[in-house]
Amino acid sequence: MWPAASVGAAINTLRSTMSSDTTWLPLGTPRPRGEVQRYLEHPWRHAKELKLPVPDGHDQVMSLFAGRRSARCFDAPTLGSLSALLWSTCACQESAETSLGFAIERRGAPSAGAIHPVHVLLCDPAESRVSRYNGKRHALQLLDVAWPHDLIESCRSVVPSDTAWIVLFVAEFGKTAAKYEDAFSLILRDAGVLQGVMAVAAEALDMSFCLLGLTGDPWVSSLSEEGKLRGVGAALLGSRA
Ligand SMILES: Cc1cc2nc3c(=O)[nH]c(=O)nc-3n(C[C@H](O)[C@H](O)[C@H](O)COP(=O)(O)O)c2cc1C
Numbered sequence: 327m328w329p330a331a332s333v334g335a336a337i338n339t340l341r342s343t344m345s346s347d348t349t350w351l352p353l354g355t356p357r358p359r360g361e362v363q364r365y366l367e368h369p370w371r372h373a374k375e376l377k378l379p380v381p382d383g384h385d386q387v388m389s390l391f392a393g394r395r396s397a398r399c400f401d402a403p404t405l406g407s408l409s410a411l412l413w414s415t416c417a418c419q420e421s422a423e424t425s426l427g428f429a430i431e432r433r434g435a436p437s438a439g440a441i442h443p444v445h446v447l448l449c450d451p452a453e454s455r456v457s458r459y460n461g462k463r464h465a466l467q468l469l470d471v472a473w474p475h476d477l478i479e480s481c482r483s484v485v486p487s488d489t490a491w492i493v494l495f496v497a498e499f500g501k502t503a504a505k506y507e508d509a510f511s512l513i514l515r516d517a518g519v520l521q522g523v524m525a526v527a528a529e530a531l532d533m534s535f536c537l538l539g540l541t542g543d544p545w546v547s548s549l550s551e552e553g554k555l556r557g558v559g560a561a562l563l564g565s566r567a
Pocket of ligand 1: 395536539
């Protein structure tokens, strides 16, 4: 936990840099404790139980979910598999102009208000380059940024791989805050939805995918001088090794 004073200071700093009225709480650096804390689960009480029929295990959806596992061995992803993963989860299927200053979109993943505030950045270790997926153009657009060496090493210290691509989930939180008050939780939920959908799509496409606990910050935040971007997750992605 963060001391109340530092959270307050951080919120004030962020408020002063944002055009919309929202609050971004520091996400810290999630990592395993040195020593775990024992926890007592909530004791749910129920009056009755309704047993459900066991579904047909041969159903395609059932077997997809039954087989989905985080994978930690990677070959470099092929362009074809990357294309399929990004197309199915993040490509723009339909868009509509709004008075928000940007278009809302339909994509494979749901998003509060169809705003899709979470960008997908891809770090290719073979070329040491970082791209952003543009879902309107179905294209990887090379960013003019230095290779985030420290961030990549942090990812590799959690799950070692020289070949996996690193996926960074980057929230442009002002977009959701332009429409919603108290948007903070919506943005984190959007990030979680996208990460879950991507995990399932990777399984369906026979790719290796493993979410990581780190957020991508402070490197991600440094990409916008106006403080418009925050790291909301990372993953390793590749072909099955
Ligand atoms: C938010 C989130 C963060 C995670 N962070 C890590 C991580 O840092 N390292 C790791 O090896 N796995 C990580 N995982 C993967 C989980 O360990 C994994 O989902 C869990 O062990 C269940 O295994 P399964 O995905 O194969 O069913 C993360 C998963 C989620 C949803």
